[in-house]
Amino acid sequence: MLTCPRSQSLALTGTRLQEFREIKRVIPGSIKMQTAATKTDRVVPSDEVLIKVEKITKRFPGVLALDGASLEIRRGEVHALLGENGAGKSTLIKLLSGVYQPDGGNISVRGEKVDIPHPSRAQALGITTIYQEHTLAPDLTAIENVFLGREIRRTGPLLDQEAMRARTRELWLEFGGDMEDLRRPVNELGGLKQRLIEIIKALAFDAELVIMDEPTAALPDGERANLLDHIRKLGAGGVSVLLVTHRLEELFGVADRVTVFRDGRWVATMPMAETSIDDIIRKMVGREVGSMAAAAARPDDMPLPKDPAEVLRATGLSRRGVLHDVSLTVRAGEIVGIGGLAGSGRTELVRAVIGADRLDSGEVFVSGRKVHLRSPTDGMRAGIAMVPEERKILGIVAGFSVTRNITISAMRKVTKTAFLQSRKEEAIARNFVEELRIKTRSTGEAIENLSGGNQQKVLFARALFADPKLIIVDEPTQGIDVGAKVEVYRLIRRFVAKGGAAIVISSELPELLGLSDRIVVMREGSKAGELPVPPGSVHSTALMDQLQQQIMQFATWSSRDH
Amino acid sequence: MTTNNSGRGGRAALRVIAIEGSTVLAALIILFVVSAIFAPGFMTSENLTNVLVQSVFLIIIGIGMTFVLVAGGIDLSVGSTMGLSGALCIYSMNSGVPFVLALLIGLAAGALVGLFNSYFITVLRIADFIVTLGTLSLVRGIVELMTANSPLDSRSDAFSFLTSGTVLGIPTAVLIAVAVILIGGITLAKTPMGRSIYAVGLNPASAYLAGVRVPRVRVGVYVVSGVLAALAGILLSSRLSSAQPAAGTGYELTAIAAAAVGGTSLAGGRGSVLGTVLGALLLGVLQNSLSLLRVNAFWFQIITGLMIVAAVLLDGAIKRFVKSQPVMSPEGA
Numbered sequence: 078m079l080t081c082p083r084s085q086s087l088a089l090t091g092t093r094l095q096e097f098r099e100i101k102r103v104i105p106g107s108i109k110m111q112t113a114a115t116k117t118d119r120v121v122p123s124d125e126v127l128i129k130v131e132k133i134t135k136r137f138p139g140v141l142a143l144d145g146a147s148l149e150i151r152r153g154e155v156h157a158l159l160g161e162n163g164a165g166k167s168t169l170i171k172l173l174s175g176v177y178q179p180d181g182g183n184i185s186v187r188g189e190k191v192d193i194p195h196p197s198r199a200q201a202l203g204i205t206t207i208y209q210e211h212t213l214a215p216d217l218t219a220i221e222n223v224f225l226g227r228e229i230r231r232t233g234p235l236l237d238q239e240a241m242r243a244r245t246r247e248l249w250l251e252f253g254g255d256m257e258d259l260r261r262p263v264n265e266l267g268g269l270k271q272r273l274i275e276i277i278k279a280l281a282f283d284a285e286l287v288i289m290d291e292p293t294a295a296l297p298d299g300e301r302a303n304l305l306d307h308i309r310k311l312g313a314g315g316v317s318v319l320l321v322t323h324r325l326e327e328l329f330g331v332a333d334r335v336t337v338f339r340d341g342r343w344v345a346t347m348p349m350a351e352t353s354i355d356d357i358i359r360k361m362v363g364r365e366v367g368s369m370a371a372a373a374a375r376p377d378d379m380p381l382p383k384d385p386a387e388v389l390r391a392t393g394l395s396r397r398g399v400l401h402d403v404s405l406t407v408r409a410g411e412i413v414g415i416g417g418l419a420g421s422g423r424t425e426l427v428r429a430v431i432g433a434d435r436l437d438s439g440e441v442f443v444s445g446r447k448v449h450l451r452s453p454t455d456g457m458r459a460g461i462a463m464v465p466e467e468r469k470i471l472g473i474v475a476g477f478s479v480t481r482n483i484t485i486s487a488m489r490k491v492t493k494t495a496f497l498q499s500r501k502e503e504a505i506a507r508n509f510v511e512e513l514r515i516k517t518r519s520t521g522e523a524i525e526n527l528s529g530g531n532q533q534k535v536l537f538a539r540a541l542f543a544d545p546k547l548i549i550v551d552e553p554t555q556g557i558d559v560g561a562k563v564e565v566y567r568l569i570r571r572f573v574a575k576g577g578a579a580i581v582i583s584s585e586l587p588e589l590l591g592l593s594d595r596i597v598v599m600r601e602g603s604k605a606g607e608l609p610v611p612p613g614s615v616h617s618t619a620l621m622d623q624l625q626q627q628i629m630q631f632a633t634w635s636s637r638d639h
Numbered sequence: 640m641t642t643n644n645s646g647r648g649g650r651a652a653l654r655v656i657a658i659e660g661s662t663v664l665a666a667l668i669i670l671f672v673v674s675a676i677f678a679p680g681f682m683t684s685e686n687l688t689n690v691l692v693q694s695v696f697l698i699i700i701g702i703g704m705t706f707v708l709v710a711g712g713i714d715l716s717v718g719s720t721m722g723l724s725g726a727l728c729i730y731s732m733n734s735g736v737p738f739v740l741a742l743l744i745g746l747a748a749g750a751l752v753g754l755f756n757s758y759f760i761t762v763l764r765i766a767d768f769i770v771t772l773g774t775l776s777l778v779r780g781i782v783e784l785m786t787a788n789s790p791l792d793s794r795s796d797a798f799s800f801l802t803s804g805t806v807l808g809i810p811t812a813v814l815i816a817v818a819v820i821l822i823g824g825i826t827l828a829k830t831p832m833g834r835s836i837y838a839v840g841l842n843p844a845s846a847y848l849a850g851v852r853v854p855r856v857r858v859g860v861y862v863v864s865g866v867l868a869a870l871a872g873i874l875l876s877s878r879l880s881s882a883q884p885a886a887g888t889g890y891e892l893t894a895i896a897a898a899a900v901g902g903t904s905l906a907g908g909r910g911s912v913l914g915t916v917l918g919a920l921l922l923g924v925l926q927n928s929l930s931l932l933r934v935n936a937f938w939f940q941i942i943t944g945l946m947i948v949a950a951v952l953l954d955g956a957i958k959r960f961v962k963s964q965p966v967m968s969p970e971g972a
Contacts, residue, residue, distance in 0.1 A: 086688070247833060299892070431848075433847070433848060439865060451846050452847070452852065453849070453850050454850045454851070454852050456850075463848060465845070465848050470842075470844060470845070471844050471845050471848055472844060472845055472848075473845060474838050474841050474842045474844075474845050474849070475841060475842060476837075476841040476842075476908050477837070477838065481834065481838075484853065485838055485846070485849045485850070486849045486850045487850075488831040488834060488835075489831065492830075492831050495830055496825075496829045496830060497829055497830060497831060497834060515815040539849065543850070
């Protein structure tokens with residue numbers, strides 16, 4: 078089932094590879110014959126195009142994830158795909174691995190236009206994806222994992238253990254692995270070995286393109302270098318690698334070429350040797366700061382208050398493996414932005430501030446008073462409210478009406494002698510609906526029937542109703558349209574104008590720069606840097622460019638490594 | 640195009656069904672009328688009183704189950720808890736403990752079982768199904784240890800009065816059930832705790848970040864379930880004037896059936912006390928008329944099973960409907 082469509086597609090390409098496939102078709106289960114030959118015999122022609130993605134488009138409700146993006150991967154090259162969060166990298170990976178279907182454009186493999194309607198088709202085409210989250214079955218051995226769901230069979234239902242063992246050994250040897258490892262459940266092996274087993278798993282089934290999404294993310298420094306070494310060797314052995322990483326410094330000596338995406342569009346493809354980190358960052362952030370920053374910016378008639386009171390002071394926040402000694406201060410009337418890449422600890426930081434996660438150490442003071450936060454309820458009591466990221470999963474309570482979603486954080490304000498006062502609730506909800514211009518048929522409407530932007534406004538109403546001193550908003554404009562974005566900016570502005578303080582997390586740099594008076598940049602759970610955004614910066618393109626580059630540098634470049 | 644038409648008809652039907660408890664009320668009325676016509680001796684006051692008192696156990700235990708189910712959990716240990724509280728209560732009285740204190744001991748045992756369950760579920764994060772299945776077996780073992788060698792018989796008149804006595808002509812047990820219905824119904828529908836229970840059942844992650852004390856809610860519903868199961872167990876042993884090793888066995892499934900038939904979602908977040916009460920009455924009337932008609936008792940089990948499946952199917956249909964259509968808020972007692 079696996080070999081058949083593949084052999085057909087290859088029959089057209091007329092390369093020597095075809096012969097292997099023919100053999101395979103004749104002798105089912107003879108996979109073991111092949112890679113050794115493929116790997117050693119194959120020269121590394123660097124001009125042959127293996128995969129070509131042309132003008133591809135992918136739309137999600139409210140978002141254009143890919144907007145006519147293109148990419149070309151040559152045989153045997155390690156190709157790095159770079160871009161900010163939301164640039165469309167993940168979407169492209171999912172299109173290539175058959176998880177999503179494109180809305181426009183073409184994908185060609187070895188010169189043939191192909192459809193990849195499901196992941197098994199991608200595998201049949203020789204495309205294997207190794208995702209960021211580990212996908213090995215933790216309790217099975219390496220051999221069992223490599224052949225999981227694609228076991229080599231003898232006649233009948235029996236498995237050909239010998240063939241599978243031999244094949245795995247042969248590949249494992251190429252990676253210099255210890256044969257003992259193959260007998261143990263993979264969860265007893267370290268991160269590096271697990272990654273390598275995933276790579277072997279790909280090679281065992283003739284992957285010609287291995288896509289790796291942040292392969293080094295969870296590895297300690299030493300193992301990281303080792304894995305990168307293996308990735309380079311893959312390329313040299315004729316297997317192409319599409320590498321997605323946020324650690325730009327890793328690319329040198331590993332990647333042959335690099336492609337930069339921005340906002341779902343192709344920006345540039347360059348040989349690694351002819352570019353620099355600065356150049357890449359410049360291409361990632363782009364030049365246009367654009368109108369979003371201006372829309373978010375502090376109005377000139379609303380200057381920062383002089384000598385403002387301190388609302389939040391957090392010192393030495395640490396949580397093993399997640400946060401390392403992060404300190405943060407926010408004053409009344411101020412908006413502090415938190416920048417950094419996805420997974421850099423931004424969300425973890427604010428979750429710690431509101432009490433959602435237990436801390437190993439660190440102290441939090443609200444208005445100068447030390448508070449002990451053991452749950453978001455405590456955070457709420459101390460005067461901190463949060464509008465979380467991932468509105469649908471962590472924000473709204475689907476199944477509840479707009480009213481109930483608004484009052485849930487401060488039910489005691491609508492409770493009299495132990496009973497909820499539904500009339501008062503309704504009145505409050507109606508006020509918010511009017512004031513925040515929430516578009517809904519009624520306050521009794523189930524919240525899941527509202528548009529994303531209006532759901533977000535309901536969550537703001539929820540936070541505001543709790544009457545906080547500090548409001549934390551995590552990716553406040555994710556997946557909502559431009560009009561709603563501007564209204565969300567207005568809400569945050571209005572809150573701080575009345576003496577509140579705000580923390581904003583955003584992956585969109587223009588938004589972050591526009592809203593923030595000060596930006597803290599996170600990287601790998603630590604504070605990588607902090608920079609003030611002088612009032613009126615949005616009016617100076619040069620200043621905005623400089624700030625963007627500084628943020629990206631803090632976010633991607635660790636001084637520790639160089 | 641036919642799908643369109645039937646879809647529209649289906650929508651109209653669903654709109655009525657989505658009104659809490661309307662289906663089960665209609666079913667109850669139909670069953671009642673059918674029983675009155677066909678089942679000999681159904682409409683005598685003696686039989687109707689009997690049906691009511693018989694249903695009391697299921698109503699009380701079903702309300703506890705409703706709390707747990709609405710919060711997104713499940714409690715399989717209630718049947719065993721019934722046995723435990725009855726046995727403890729009679730055992731205490733027989734050893735000279737005053738009546739009221741013996742009752743409190745029985746109820747406290749239920750609370751303890753609830754705390755035990757919720758400790759494993761909320762602190763050790765073991766699946767509720769597994770934990771309460773374990774408790775079912777564990778507690779049943781204790782009950783059997785207590786009752787197997789020397790059957791516990793009650794000689795207390797006050798204890799018997801709980802189920803056989805009347806106040807102003809109404810059976811005491813029915814009055815107790817009415818009190819539980821009122822308190823349970825109001826708690827779930829009108830208090831912040833009740834609202835929190837729905838929120839936890841609908842989306843625990845967002846409820847937590849919104850400031851709902853999710854672990855506390857979970858502990859609360861299991862304790863409520865344990866205490867109500869204990870109360871039902873005390874009433875059951877009062878009615879039998881003894882504590883049997885197998886008392887309450889199988890009640891956990893009947894309680895889930897009563898809640899599900901009454902419109903409580905087994906996935907959490909939807910349901911009401913009133914619906915469960917109607918569901919319990921429906922099962923009570925069904926069992927009674929089948930036995931009056933001398934139908935083999937196994938048929939009751941078969942029909943109950945079919946009703947659970949039908950109720951879950953209906954719940955799914957309603958959920959899809961609510962999603963596609965603005966409806967009145969889906970909660971309320």
